[in-house]
Amino acid sequence: MEEKQEKEIKEEIREVKEAIKWLSRKSAEKIYKIDSRVQKQIKKTSDIISKHLDDVEKDRRRKMEEIRYIGVEFDPVKVKQGQSEINAALKSGFEPIRDFETARGIIMVLGKWGEKDVQHKTGY
Structure with a gap:
């Protein structure tokens, strides 16, 4: 090469x-x-x-302690009543879960939650 x-x-x-x-x-x-x-x-x-x-x-760790179904009719007088009931429930610790529409208004499902007794359930 x-x-x-x-x-x-x-x-x-x-x-x-x-x-x-x-x-x-x-x-x-x-x-x-x-x-x-x-x-x-x-x-x-x-x-x-x-x-x-x-x-x-x-x-x-949470459990539902109480449930409420509050109806709110779409009527000028009754809507205020339903609104007041829902506001009172919210102030006392209820949380909205679901709402259902009806022919006359809605039904609000509210739940109040608390702590489960974990020690009792687990045995500790």
């Missing part, structure tokens, strides 16, 4: 090695960026799941 060909081959090999190094750096940078985004998403998802589990646990 001629010396000139040998030099050309060595130069091509050097260029290929440089290209591989460059690609490796670029790949590493891209992988790092992707990994960073994935880690952020994992953290965000983990936080959402943790909050949801906390809410589920909180709800599990």
